[in-house]
Structures are given as structure tokens and as C-alpha cells.
Amino acid sequence: MTELLINGKQYRVDLEPSANLLWVIREHLELVGTKYGCGEGACGACTIHLDGEAARSCQLTIGDVHGRSITTIEGVPQNHxxxxxxxxxxxxxxxxxxxxxxxxxxxxxxxxxxxxxxxxxxxxxxxxxxxxxxxxxxxxxxxxxxxxxxx
Amino acid sequence: MNRPMERREFLKVSLSGTGLVLAVSFLGGPLIAVSSDVEEKAGNAGKPWVPNAWLRITPDNVTTVLINKSEMGQGTWTALAMVVAEELEADWKDIRVEASPVRDEYKDPVFGMQITGGSTGVRHMYDPMRRAGATAREMLIQAGAREWNVPSGECKADKGRVIHGKTGKSLTYGELCVKASQVSVPHDAPLKPQEKFRLIGKSMPRLDIPEKVDGKGVFGTDIFIPGMLYSALQGPPAYGARLLSFDKEAAEKISGVQNVVTIPDGVAVVANTIEAAWKARSALNATWDAGSHPDLDDAALDRILSEHMEKKGLVAKNVGDVEEALKKAAHRMKAMYLIPYVAHAPMEPQNCTADVRKDACEIWCPTQFQTAVLQVAMRETGLTADKIVIHTTQLGGGFGGKAEVKVVEEAVRISKAVGKPVKHIWSRQEDFRNDFYRPGSLHRIEAGLDREGRLVAWRHKVVVSPIMERVLPWMVKDGIEPTAVDAIWDMEYSLPNLSVEYVRLGLPIPVGFWRSVGNSSNPFAVESFVDELAHAAGKDPLEFRLNMLKENPRAAGVLKKVAEAGGWGKPLPAGCGRGIAQRFCFGSFAAQLAEVSVDKETGVIKIRRMVAAIDPGQVVNPDSVVAQIEGATIMGLSAALKERVSFGKGGVATSNFSDYPILTMAEVPEIEVHIITNNEKMGGVGEPGVPPVIPAVANAVFAATGIRLRSLPLSPNMLKKALANTESSTEA
CATH class of the missing domain: 1.10.150.120 ([2Fe-2S]-binding domain)
Structure with a gap:
């Protein structure tokens, strides 16, 4: 069980810490605004924020982001x-x-x-x-x- | 998820009295909503009236326009909604759009297929959508008149309301839609005169943009259905390779794996998660034989092209007497041009979610070619069309590549084999490997100038693989593949002697439609060589072209526009140059002016500025046209400077953006777009911006350096070498 803090909300996922962050965000939690483009950090379609810094989610595991605050496109207010x-x-x-x-x-x-x-x-x-x-x-x-x- | 309503549901909705659903036919009958051009081509006149639901008005005042063309960012959805809203006199804020179902009634009236391609989305649907809006407007007016018991001639429609002029009474479309659905359908609803247009011709914000900015647009990859699993396919690494072995147990050991099955395309793994499916695919450790063309690589490909150049081809065009004219010419020139294979590389890799059951099949996919999806589904499942439901999602880029349905075929086969719904997403590597590329080609051109430096003869031989032969075979007449000779056999210039020969290149490398197709590649050869001839004749390349365009004022017009806006003829710093080119295709005239600088040490070409002009005739949404030309310019620059698919070991060597770089923001210059508007017949706008880009850049490089680059991409290495050679020869 790994805990993830995404857009201010706590999620618990029953996955190994080695699970890929992009696929967890997209396919497990269905926050599909974050996209798969290349899987090797070369295109940026999967970009999220980790504690406010831009990061390529396809290059991270859920273990990597333990205890950190994740923001996805869904977490950026419409009136930003x-x-x-x-x-x-x-x-x-x-x-x-x-x-x-x-x-x-x-x-x-x-x-x-x-x-x-x-x-x-x-x-x-x-x-x-x-x-x-x-x-x-x-x-x-x-x-x-x-x-x-x-x- | 919102599922498009079925036709039966539409009828039910109408009968139960909750709204107006409008059916307009373009297949003949009393409500002919087609231009004579369309009718003639479709050959459907006189066939039974088949109703189509193009719009739905509901009591909540919402008008939903159903669009049979795929939205891939080109703005077709918004443009067609504008057309309906214009005639309907709707309030724009009440307009919504959704993908139409996939059925015969929604076929493109000219193509007779449900397909988005050839830059036809708006121009083929303009008349039927106008008719649909106008008809609904008349029905709403009738309903209002009945409500107030007044003659309908005293009522008018305005901004989503029907108004009775004398009394000032008014009712909204939402309030009237139930009554309107009971009015008999008028057969002659008048269309608005153009001078009364309020929407058409005005830049309207795209309806699909807000959800795309919020991450809420639903692309093919974003589909979730109950019980859905993930599939991954291990296909052959080389063309024609046969599967020798694979480790089924190793794959099955991966946690989450449910099935390992072979299908004609390779070995498929089905798992609970996409990660498990991809991991298991690697664990298969599949081995293959060397395939049908084990020696195929980049060098072999160049050799094959050259060998084919010596073969006799088919005469695609023969005007005048080229042989004789070349003999008499005061000056003759020859050149060869080499064009590589390029990939579509849409940011959303190809994907498909398929749920094949015994008695039904449902498919979700980002496709440009719904009719082909349906055909594949019918063939693979054995079900009839009425048992197959296809949902078109948003497309994360298409560019012609999503007119191919290999990914659908795979997903349907896998779902059928395991009896479960699967989401099947190609990895980026698969998307590159399985793409139907723009074909590579080799061109040999010989031309002659007379004493006055006028072009009098052009002999052109092209070696290339056919596309239409596979996709739309009826477009191939007498063996001549039109995409092979586009932009050559229908050159804009007045030319007394022209011969065009086509040599068919049969290779296993799949080729398909790449944004403007043959027009994306052939103008590099044609418009570069025209430039060579202009320089050889001692003429200004613009004047040289304009002299041959006296019979073609619109082609001349776009050239003059970019020349004027781009400062043609004005001085530039050393190492800089300007080039121009033009092309008419997909019903529109386009020209590009490129201004480049060349670093003589590194050979790096920097694009300083691009000026584009398009004359597409009538325009619906001008800002979408500008956006399309900006995008086409950038895609053209990307192909000009960077793109080339690489082959090796009998298959595709290219694997990801790391070895197939595309243009990035730092390489994009200032782009200026000019739209020449007029009332000429509406042309397409998605593709025509691409063709003149590459030759404009190559011509600008020549202007900057005196070096004529005759193969793509225009790479720094190639230019550096050429520059070094000139220097050494100058020194010698």
C-alpha cells in the first residue's frame, strides 16, 4: 500500500513502490489529463508538479514521490x-x-x-x-x- | 461517459415529445442539401431519402450539433457548429458539439465513406450543415406561429428565440422544440444570404479548447469501460519475419497477467495493468526469423531507389514533345532529388479500446477513418454492421496517420481471442515502428530553357511506393498512383512540354497519407528545380515564377503576397537568404517565404522568419485557418530540417523521439500568416500550408550560401560538407 498526495487529496494504492507514477496517475486513479507520449522523458506530455517543481511522471515511481505533494493538470484551478x-x-x-x-x-x-x-x-x-x-x-x-x- | 445517442433513441426522443431532432438527407429526395458538385460525384441522385440527425434541440435550450468529421485540432467541429448556428439563428452560447455515431447516414457525401482527410471536413459538410440549420430554423418559426396562432411570415428567428414582430412575443428554442418536432419538415428552407452572416467568416473561439486546457478532453487513451484489461503485442522486428519461439510461462509469471495468445500480428499479452502487460511482453523474449528483406537498411534503400530509376515506368503525363523541346533548348539542366520516409509521430500514440462479445462489438478509438474501423470490425468478428458500435474520441494528432486501422485490427483480434474488453495502446516505439510513413522517393528531372530564359520543357521521373493502390484503389487509373505524381503532373506553371514518368517501388515498408501526401514531398523537387532554373536563366526566382503564372492569378497572388510581406528583394545580412515556393492543392493556393541564416562553420540552418499566404476561397473560422497554417508551417519545417525514418536489419530502426527529433520551440521562427479571402469556392486548410515550406527553405539556403541541397532533411552535416567542398574548389 502506497499513499499519494495528489491535488491536495490523499490516495491509497495497492501497488508496489516500483509502480510507474504516470500509469498510476492515469490508469489507476483515472486522472487522465496527464498523458503518455514517449515513456522516456523526451516529450513532456506527462509533466506534473512535485512540490511545485515540474517533473516527468513517466520517469518516476510511486516510491520516488512518497511524502511529496503532486499536482496534475486537474489540480490547476480553471481561473489560473x-x-x-x-x-x-x-x-x-x-x-x-x-x-x-x-x-x-x-x-x-x-x-x-x-x-x-x-x-x-x-x-x-x-x-x-x-x-x-x-x-x-x-x-x-x-x-x-x-x-x-x-x- | 456520454455515449452518442442511437438513431432509434433519437426517434423515441422526438415521439416522447422532449425535443427536436432534425433529419436532413444529402442522398437525394426532397431535402437535397448538397451542391450539384457533390451530388454528381456521389452519384446518389434519386436514391431513397435516408434521414440523418445532425442536430438536437432540447428543452434546456441546448442545441447539440453532431459532427461526422473527427476533431484532431484542426477546428472542424467548431467550424461546422458555426455553420449550423448561422442558419439556425442560434445563440452561440447554447451550441454544443459531439461526435456523430458511425453509420451510413454520416458518410462524407463526396467520398461515400466516414473519413476525415484530404482537407475536406468543412468544405464537404458546409452545404448539408447549412441546410440542416436552416430547416430547423423554419420548423421552429412554424412552431412559434402555431403557438400564437399567427401567420409564420410575421415571425422571425433571432439568437435562439422565435419572435412575433407585431406583438413582441417571443419563445426560446428550448420552449418551442417539442412543438417544432411535430411540424412537417419543410423542403425548401431558405438559406441566409452571405451579407447577413454573423458567424461565418468571423473568428470564433474553438468549442473544444476549454476542456483541453483543463485536461478533460477525452482522447482514445482516456477510455475506461467496466472489466477493461490492457493488452500489449509483440510484433515482428523485421518485415515479413515469422515467429520462431516465445516464453509463455515467463510472461504468465508476471503478476497481473491473464492471457498470452497468438494472433496473426504476433504474440499478445493481456493483463490487469498496462505495466504488467508491457513487462510481460518483454518477458516473452520472442524470437523471429530474419524476415523477407533481411538486408534492408538505409544504404540498401538508397541503392534500391537508384536501381529503380533505371527501370522503365508508366507515363503519367505527356504534353507537347519534351524530347524535341529539350533538343532545341538553348540551355538544358538535370538534377536528382532524394526524399526520405517520414513518420506522423502524433503526440497521442495509436490506440484502441475494443470489447468483442459473441453477439456484439463496441470500439472506442481516435480514428480519422470510421468506415475502415467498421470494416475491420466486421471482418474480424463476423458480425453485421448493426451489431457494431464505434465511438470516435478526440484525436491527439492525426496528420493522416490515424486513417490507418492496424491498431484497431490488433485490439479487436485480441479482445476476441480472450473474450474480454481490452485497452490497447501502442508504446511510442510501436507507434514509430508500425507507422504508415510518407514514402521516400527519388526524382530525376531534366528541363530546358529557351534563349530568353523561359522554361520550355520538363521531363520528370519519380520512383516511389504507392498509397492509393492499397487504401483507395479506385483512385488509381491505368496504374498511375496519383500521390506519386501530385505537384508534378498538375504543376501550376504554364509549360508547353511536360512528361512525367512513374516507377512503382514495391517494398514492404508501409506508406500512407502524411499531411498533404504527395504534395508534402514532391514540391521539394519541383519548386527547388524551378529555383535552379530561375538562377540558371539569370532571373529573379519570383519573377521567373510569375512569368509562368499569367494564366493562374490566384497562384501568382499568394506568391506576391509573401514576397511583399516578407521583404523580397530587400538587403539581408551576410549569410542570410530568402526563398519562396508555392503550391495549389486540396482546393487552396498557398505560398511560403523562408528567411534563413546559415552558420558556415557548423552548417546549422536557422530559420529567421516564415511568411505564409493562403487563398482558400471562402473561410468559415479565420483564426482556425491561421492556426492550421502555423501548424503546417512548423510541421513542414520539422520535415525540412530534421525528420527521416531510419531502417536496419530488415525493419525499422527508428524508435523514439530521441532518434527521431521533431522541431522544438527554440527552432520555431516568427511565423506570419496572410489569408487572402474571397468568394471563390471553399478550399481545404489543414494540408495546403505544408507543401511550399520545404522548397522555400531549400531555396533560401541556396540564396544564403550558393549551395543547392537536393536531399532531405537539410542537415547541418550535409551543408557543412558542401560548404567545405565549395571553399576547397574556390581555393583550387
Missing amino acids: PVKEAWISEQVPQCGYCQSGQIMEAVAFLSKNSRPSHDEIVQAMDDILCRCGTYPRILRAIKKAAGTGGSR
């Missing part, structure tokens, strides 16, 4: 400036990578609230989007940070 900017900039296309993009952006902005263009690009560069929403992601982050946006 990043989510609101994502809507006003009409960012998502297919949407599959967007949970990871938003989680990375939220964690990044919490540490750097007025980032430069280059800092945003550097922070977001390892989260892949095949639809090509990168220009809008950039705009949305600038908007959420109060440094830009176009609409």
Missing part, C-alpha cells in the same frame, strides 16, 4: 492565469500535449514571474507539440506573465 491565457490565445490544436505544456509553464512562471522571451523558450523547449502550437504557447505565457499576448 496560465489556463485563462491558454484559452484567450486559442493555444491547443489536438490538445494532447497541452497538459504538459501548461504544467511546465505554471511551474516556470511561479519561479520567474516576468520572464524574457529567451527564458520562456529555454524553459519550454523540451516539451514537444506536433501540431505546432509553439507560437501560441509563447504568446500565452507572455500574456499570463503580463508581458505580452496579442488578443
Whole structure:
């Protein structure tokens, strides 16, 4: 039995500590906003927060996160400036990578609230989007940070 | 989970008096909701009237539009909802959308199949959806008039209400929907004149975006059904490889494993968790023979392409007398272009949840091709179509790749074999290995210029594997695979002498539709070589093109637009260059201007700026068009600079994003999109942005360096070597 604290809620799962965190979040707890993309930490679709820091859940076990606070896309409030900017900039296309993009952006902005263009690009560069929403992601982050946006 | 309502349920709903469900046919009969173009192609005129439910209005004032096209981020759902809402005079806030069921009534009226492809989602459904909205609006007006006992001519519909002008009385659509369902269906509901459009042509926020931002969009991977297990398949590592052995006991020992079964595709493991299923798959330690093409690798593939270039092909097009024109030409040029296989790599790997029972089958999947899913399910289960229910989920990227149904076939076979519902998700490695790639191809072009530097002859031979031959064989006429010669045989330029020869490459590597298909690859050869000819003729590449587009003003128009917006002809810093290219396909004209800089030490090409223009005729949701062109530009740049599927040991060597990098944010330039709007016939917008990207970049590299790159991807190594060669030859 392993305990997990996700979005402020305590979960108990009857699994070995070696169980993969992404699959536990998605397939056991059905918090499906967190996505499987590559399984090797290369795409960022599975990005969550561990004590507020962005982390790739596919590279972690539930044993790794014992006693730590996990946040998933479902735990970011709807009125969070990043989510609101994502809507006003009409960012998502297919949407599959967007949970990871938003989680990375939220964690990044919490540490750097007025980032430069280059800092945003550097922070977001390892989260892949095949639809090509990168220009809008950039705009949305600038908007959420109060440094830009176009609409 | 919300299940789409069945047709019988619709009828019941209507009869029990809880709302209006509107049926509009596009298969002939009294309510012909098709353009003459559609009718003619479908050849369905005169067939019995088959009702389709396209929208549902309920007493809670909600209007739900059922969409037969898959949403993969291209915005089709919102655009079609806009079309219905426009004619319905609905209040936009009351509009919802859902995936239509999979049945004959929901087939695309032109294709005669339920499929999302060819950039047709909006243009094929525009007329039927308008008709559906207009018809419902007239029925609601009738219902209001009856309620107040006034002539319907005194009533009008506005923002979700029917209003009686004289008395100012009004009722909402929710209040009227029950009565409206009892009104006989009018056969001639008038369509709004375009100048009265309030929604069509205006950028509307996409209806699917809020849930995608909240992580609540339901993709194929997000399906859960009672009793569901997870399956994983160990397929062959090489083409045509046969299974020799596997360790069943080792797999069964993994905790949670329920079944190990063989199916025609390989060995499948079914388990309580996805982790157990994947772990057990590894434990199978399956061994295979060397397969049908054990020597196939990247070098062999290049050799095979070259060998095929010497074979005689089929003449796809022959205009004028190329032979004679080349003889007379003042200047002749030859070049070979090599294009690699590329993968779709949607962020959501292919997946399918299947529940096959003795007497029924239910499938959930992120598919672009519902009719093919149904056919596979019928073939594999032996059940008739009425026993099979297919649910289309959101698609986490498609790009043509999710028109393939191998994953469905596997899931259905496994579920049938074990008699349990299974969720079957391909690992990223499987998604790369099992993909139906954009085919690699080799091009040999020879062209001639006259004394004035005008292009007078073009001879083009292409070696490539066919797609349509397998997927839509009736599109292959006289052995000519249209995707092989697209953008070559229908070049936009006025050209007196053109011959196009196609050599069919038969290989086991599966190939399929990749965003704009043959148009995604062939323009690299065509538009690069046009550029070579322009330079050889001593002409400006833009002027050279415009001179051949006098009969094609819209193609000229997009080129002029990007040239003007992109500062064509204006000075640039050293090491920088601009390139342009254009292509007409899927009903739309598109051009791209690329501005690049090249690092001469490393050969790294940096895209400084992209300027795109599209002339798609009439537009429904302009911001979705902009988003599609942005996305197409980025996907094109990714293919131009990075992508190439690798082969080895008779199979696929590429395995994940680590060895198949795609474009990341740092590599994306400023992208400027111009939409040229007019009242021309509506074209597609999902694909046409891709074709001119790659040649525009290659042409810009030439402008920056004087180096003509003739194979993809345009890699730093290749450029570095070429730059080093020029330097040494200059020195010599």
C-alpha cells in the first residue's frame, strides 16, 4: 500500500513502490489529463508538479514521490492565469500535449514571474507539440506573465 | 461517459415529445442539401431519402450539433457548429458539439465513406450543415406561429428565440422544440444570404479548447469501460519475419497477467495493468526469423531507389514533345532529388479500446477513418454492421496517420481471442515502428530553357511506393498512383512540354497519407528545380515564377503576397537568404517565404522568419485557418530540417523521439500568416500550408550560401560538407 498526495487529496494504492507514477496517475486513479507520449522523458506530455517543481511522471515511481505533494493538470484551478491565457490565445490544436505544456509553464512562471522571451523558450523547449502550437504557447505565457499576448 | 445517442433513441426522443431532432438527407429526395458538385460525384441522385440527425434541440435550450468529421485540432467541429448556428439563428452560447455515431447516414457525401482527410471536413459538410440549420430554423418559426396562432411570415428567428414582430412575443428554442418536432419538415428552407452572416467568416473561439486546457478532453487513451484489461503485442522486428519461439510461462509469471495468445500480428499479452502487460511482453523474449528483406537498411534503400530509376515506368503525363523541346533548348539542366520516409509521430500514440462479445462489438478509438474501423470490425468478428458500435474520441494528432486501422485490427483480434474488453495502446516505439510513413522517393528531372530564359520543357521521373493502390484503389487509373505524381503532373506553371514518368517501388515498408501526401514531398523537387532554373536563366526566382503564372492569378497572388510581406528583394545580412515556393492543392493556393541564416562553420540552418499566404476561397473560422497554417508551417519545417525514418536489419530502426527529433520551440521562427479571402469556392486548410515550406527553405539556403541541397532533411552535416567542398574548389 502506497499513499499519494495528489491535488491536495490523499490516495491509497495497492501497488508496489516500483509502480510507474504516470500509469498510476492515469490508469489507476483515472486522472487522465496527464498523458503518455514517449515513456522516456523526451516529450513532456506527462509533466506534473512535485512540490511545485515540474517533473516527468513517466520517469518516476510511486516510491520516488512518497511524502511529496503532486499536482496534475486537474489540480490547476480553471481561473489560473496560465489556463485563462491558454484559452484567450486559442493555444491547443489536438490538445494532447497541452497538459504538459501548461504544467511546465505554471511551474516556470511561479519561479520567474516576468520572464524574457529567451527564458520562456529555454524553459519550454523540451516539451514537444506536433501540431505546432509553439507560437501560441509563447504568446500565452507572455500574456499570463503580463508581458505580452496579442488578443 | 456520454455515449452518442442511437438513431432509434433519437426517434423515441422526438415521439416522447422532449425535443427536436432534425433529419436532413444529402442522398437525394426532397431535402437535397448538397451542391450539384457533390451530388454528381456521389452519384446518389434519386436514391431513397435516408434521414440523418445532425442536430438536437432540447428543452434546456441546448442545441447539440453532431459532427461526422473527427476533431484532431484542426477546428472542424467548431467550424461546422458555426455553420449550423448561422442558419439556425442560434445563440452561440447554447451550441454544443459531439461526435456523430458511425453509420451510413454520416458518410462524407463526396467520398461515400466516414473519413476525415484530404482537407475536406468543412468544405464537404458546409452545404448539408447549412441546410440542416436552416430547416430547423423554419420548423421552429412554424412552431412559434402555431403557438400564437399567427401567420409564420410575421415571425422571425433571432439568437435562439422565435419572435412575433407585431406583438413582441417571443419563445426560446428550448420552449418551442417539442412543438417544432411535430411540424412537417419543410423542403425548401431558405438559406441566409452571405451579407447577413454573423458567424461565418468571423473568428470564433474553438468549442473544444476549454476542456483541453483543463485536461478533460477525452482522447482514445482516456477510455475506461467496466472489466477493461490492457493488452500489449509483440510484433515482428523485421518485415515479413515469422515467429520462431516465445516464453509463455515467463510472461504468465508476471503478476497481473491473464492471457498470452497468438494472433496473426504476433504474440499478445493481456493483463490487469498496462505495466504488467508491457513487462510481460518483454518477458516473452520472442524470437523471429530474419524476415523477407533481411538486408534492408538505409544504404540498401538508397541503392534500391537508384536501381529503380533505371527501370522503365508508366507515363503519367505527356504534353507537347519534351524530347524535341529539350533538343532545341538553348540551355538544358538535370538534377536528382532524394526524399526520405517520414513518420506522423502524433503526440497521442495509436490506440484502441475494443470489447468483442459473441453477439456484439463496441470500439472506442481516435480514428480519422470510421468506415475502415467498421470494416475491420466486421471482418474480424463476423458480425453485421448493426451489431457494431464505434465511438470516435478526440484525436491527439492525426496528420493522416490515424486513417490507418492496424491498431484497431490488433485490439479487436485480441479482445476476441480472450473474450474480454481490452485497452490497447501502442508504446511510442510501436507507434514509430508500425507507422504508415510518407514514402521516400527519388526524382530525376531534366528541363530546358529557351534563349530568353523561359522554361520550355520538363521531363520528370519519380520512383516511389504507392498509397492509393492499397487504401483507395479506385483512385488509381491505368496504374498511375496519383500521390506519386501530385505537384508534378498538375504543376501550376504554364509549360508547353511536360512528361512525367512513374516507377512503382514495391517494398514492404508501409506508406500512407502524411499531411498533404504527395504534395508534402514532391514540391521539394519541383519548386527547388524551378529555383535552379530561375538562377540558371539569370532571373529573379519570383519573377521567373510569375512569368509562368499569367494564366493562374490566384497562384501568382499568394506568391506576391509573401514576397511583399516578407521583404523580397530587400538587403539581408551576410549569410542570410530568402526563398519562396508555392503550391495549389486540396482546393487552396498557398505560398511560403523562408528567411534563413546559415552558420558556415557548423552548417546549422536557422530559420529567421516564415511568411505564409493562403487563398482558400471562402473561410468559415479565420483564426482556425491561421492556426492550421502555423501548424503546417512548423510541421513542414520539422520535415525540412530534421525528420527521416531510419531502417536496419530488415525493419525499422527508428524508435523514439530521441532518434527521431521533431522541431522544438527554440527552432520555431516568427511565423506570419496572410489569408487572402474571397468568394471563390471553399478550399481545404489543414494540408495546403505544408507543401511550399520545404522548397522555400531549400531555396533560401541556396540564396544564403550558393549551395543547392537536393536531399532531405537539410542537415547541418550535409551543408557543412558542401560548404567545405565549395571553399576547397574556390581555393583550387
